[in-house]
Amino acid sequence: MPDRKKLTVSYAPFWHDGSSISTKQYHIIAATMLAVIAGLLRYGAPALGVLSLSVGSAMVWEYLMNLATRRPVSIADGNAALIGLLFGMLLPAVTPWWVVIVGTLVAVVIGKQIYGGIGGNPFNPVAVAYAILMISWPIYLDFNAALVNYSFDFPAAYPLVLMNAYGAGGIEAFSLTDFLMGRQTGGIGATFGLGLIVGGIYLMARGFIRWEIAVSFLAGIFVSALCFNLYDPEAFASPGVHLLTGFSLIGAFFLATEDSSSPVNFIPMLIYGALGGVLTVLIRNQGAHVDGVIYAILIINLINPIIDKIRPKATGRVMYHA
Amino acid sequence: MIKRSFFGITAPRLTYEPIEEAFGEPMAVKPAKRITLLMDAPLGKAGGILIKPGEAVLEGQRLQLLENDPGNYAVSPVAGKIFSVEPFIGMMEKPMTAVVIDVEKSGERSRDTSFKEAAKSTGIKEAVGFFGGLPGRPDFKIFSDSGKPVKTIAVVGTESDLMGVTAQYVIGSNIASVKSGIDAIRKITGIHNILLFVHEQMAQVAGASGAGIKTVDMQYPAGSRDMIRMALKSEPARDGEIAFFTAEAAASIGAAIQTGELPLDKLVTVVKKDGTRQIVKAPVGTHVSDILEAVRQGVESMDKVILGGPMTGYAIYSLDQPITQDTDIIMVQDSSAIPEINDTPCTNCGACVRACPVDIPVNILVRYLDAGEYEQAAEEADLFACIECGLCAYVCESRIPILQFIALAKHTVQRLKAAEEENA
Numbered sequence: 001m002p003d004r005k006k007l008t009v010s011y012a013p014f015w016h017d018g019s020s021i022s023t024k025q026y027h028i029i030a031a032t033m034l035a036v037i038a039g040l041l042r043y044g045a046p047a048l049g050v051l052s053l054s055v056g057s058a059m060v061w062e063y064l065m066n067l068a069t070r071r072p073v074s075i076a077d078g079n080a081a082l083i084g085l086l087f088g089m090l091l092p093a094v095t096p097w098w099v100v101i102v103g104t105l106v107a108v109v110i111g112k113q114i115y116g117g118i119g120g121n122p123f124n125p126v127a128v129a130y131a132i133l134m135i136s137w138p139i140y141l142d143f144n145a146a147l148v149n150y151s152f153d154f155p156a157a158y159p160l161v162l163m164n165a166y167g168a169g170g171i172e173a174f175s176l177t178d179f180l181m182g183r184q185t186g187g188i189g190a191t192f193g194l195g196l197i198v199g200g201i202y203l204m205a206r207g208f209i210r211w212e213i214a215v216s217f218l219a220g221i222f223v224s225a226l227c228f229n230l231y232d233p234e235a236f237a238s239p240g241v242h243l244l245t246g247f248s249l250i251g252a253f254f255l256a257t258e259d260s261s262s263p264v265n266f267i268p269m270l271i272y273g274a275l276g277g278v279l280t281v282l283i284r285n286q287g288a289h290v291d292g293v294i295y296a297i298l299i300i301n302l303i304n305p306i307i308d309k310i311r312p313k314a315t316g317r318v319m320y321h322a
Numbered sequence: 323m324i325k326r327s328f329f330g331i332t333a334p335r336l337t338y339e340p341i342e343e344a345f346g347e348p349m350a351v352k353p354a355k356r357i358t359l360l361m362d363a364p365l366g367k368a369g370g371i372l373i374k375p376g377e378a379v380l381e382g383q384r385l386q387l388l389e390n391d392p393g394n395y396a397v398s399p400v401a402g403k404i405f406s407v408e409p410f411i412g413m414m415e416k417p418m419t420a421v422v423i424d425v426e427k428s429g430e431r432s433r434d435t436s437f438k439e440a441a442k443s444t445g446i447k448e449a450v451g452f453f454g455g456l457p458g459r460p461d462f463k464i465f466s467d468s469g470k471p472v473k474t475i476a477v478v479g480t481e482s483d484l485m486g487v488t489a490q491y492v493i494g495s496n497i498a499s500v501k502s503g504i505d506a507i508r509k510i511t512g513i514h515n516i517l518l519f520v521h522e523q524m525a526q527v528a529g530a531s532g533a534g535i536k537t538v539d540m541q542y543p544a545g546s547r548d549m550i551r552m553a554l555k556s557e558p559a560r561d562g563e564i565a566f567f568t569a570e571a572a573a574s575i576g577a578a579i580q581t582g583e584l585p586l587d588k589l590v591t592v593v594k595k596d597g598t599r600q601i602v603k604a605p606v607g608t609h610v611s612d613i614l615e616a617v618r619q620g621v622e623s624m625d626k627v628i629l630g631g632p633m634t635g636y637a638i639y640s641l642d643q644p645i646t647q648d649t650d651i652i653m654v655q656d657s658s659a660i661p662e663i664n665d666t667p668c669t670n671c672g673a674c675v676r677a678c679p680v681d682i683p684v685n686i687l688v689r690y691l692d693a694g695e696y697e698q699a700a701e702e703a704d705l706f707a708c709i710e711c712g713l714c715a716y717v718c719e720s721r722i723p724i725l726q727f728i729a730l731a732k733h734t735v736q737r738l739k740a741a742e743e744e745n746a
Contacts, residue, residue, distance in 0.1 A: 264672025
């Protein structure tokens, strides 16, 4: 009697380790939460508004692009929400609503969807959006101008501006502990150094981001800042300051490690990260811009395909399956 | 199913299962009504087919399919009557032939004696013509292929895939047969450099085989033939081809020489839905349904039944399909345990690159394959370096069926190449 049961067939392997894109995105979102909550406590309701609008509008843009390009709806994978969240974390707490929406439009549509969606983007969408806004409306991203109506129990000037204008002496009022504990002005989710470090270590330990990139990015900042500092301690701040101010930590753990725009082989990851760190300090210390992280990340994104060609030779060449 | 570990800095560690001590006797399964022997040759339309429906066959009888192809034969593990001889499409459109035999019910063991006579009268070398049909599929073809002088023989006592314990059981329970099989292979081929590859915990037992012992790591896919071949080729002063035999093949040859009768039962590790194992001994060609019935593993619609292990096996579409000479594992997967696959594009996370044991740039490869650019994939992204271990698809977070892409690409390139050569 022939068996009429219909069995499922598929190709090997029949096991999977259970990882998925959405798991990874949600874990990264979870890892940002310490820094995000610290930012919300510091800046209050306006910050919550910016973050909510950023996450929400990023998801709406993703959905609209899914409809326009007639592709499966992909907002459930969490990637658009993560882009919106990271973008919001870089912004000052009082950013106008239309700047946020234009920013997420650039991030999701120009940064990601026109390349075919997740996995296709050559540049980090968040960095693309932030860079375009920095060029288009620098006034709204100027932390000193934006946060003028807040009163803090620490110097309210953006540390990198002070550093740029007055050298190492400009930030004497701050201690490293201040930076670590978020007692500095800056982006909503970019100031609480300790929270970003804890989140980053969590992601590295769980394998959700590639530790090689984050560690070499920070090492690149440290070493190049140390060189400048040794050359002229008056003009250039110490490496610790560079590591804990501006977008250094959020860039190292959350922006440079974005999958699609970063290399996957070991040595290229080290080069990629280290180069990003060095460029960051170069732009800060020698360039006209206040913070170099965003441009540094865009530049290393650009060279990613070339350096990722440095890879071990495949060893299986001995056979040619018949 | 082994899930991702909590800490994910390192590549995944999938390990072969060590066999429990005192595993006990294998459960003997008899085919209920029919068996099916799969032969590696297409059933040509022209004449010359030697097996005809209705003919009686004896247990242990050599069944040659085509008149002018002595290399394609099976050894009938049962006495009975040929029910049908039909074309069969194997994996990757491979044309094969299925010979279905009605099993004799009478219980009388009418055994074919031609092997015994051949071994007695003309010696062991002539008996090679029977061995190709034995469990473990001993293959001597490579020795007659004069283009490649074989210098080393590797007897593989490692598992073919995760979850299996078949090879370890053969080594642990029947090292005497393995030894006499290795002696026979030495005598037949005249090659003295024979190495037995085993997992560490079997090394002591394996020492009795008289072959050189090499231990293999428990981490998948160290025990696969391709990895063993690469390890051997990387040794200095190792030239010439390597011929492979499974431990079970050696044991089959050994048992045939010792007893004068061809062994006909295949050892299979059955992995049930709950992950428990049962070693089963069944004639080659026994239908999967008979074996699953014997071990009391029910199969529902939409479940998956896999011949071979979880990483490299193949899913069968009907329980009427038989076990073959090299089916080491039968695995049943509940429909709820089947992982979903997806058409999400590659996100370039690099998990596959870190998991690949032969350093293929899988992230680049999968882009070529997705675009159907198979020739470029072969030239630029090491398509043919792949040993098809399945680790890339196992770790893929986009859930791309990467191994299926690779297999399809290899198949297509080779077919194109063959067509080109034909037209040249």
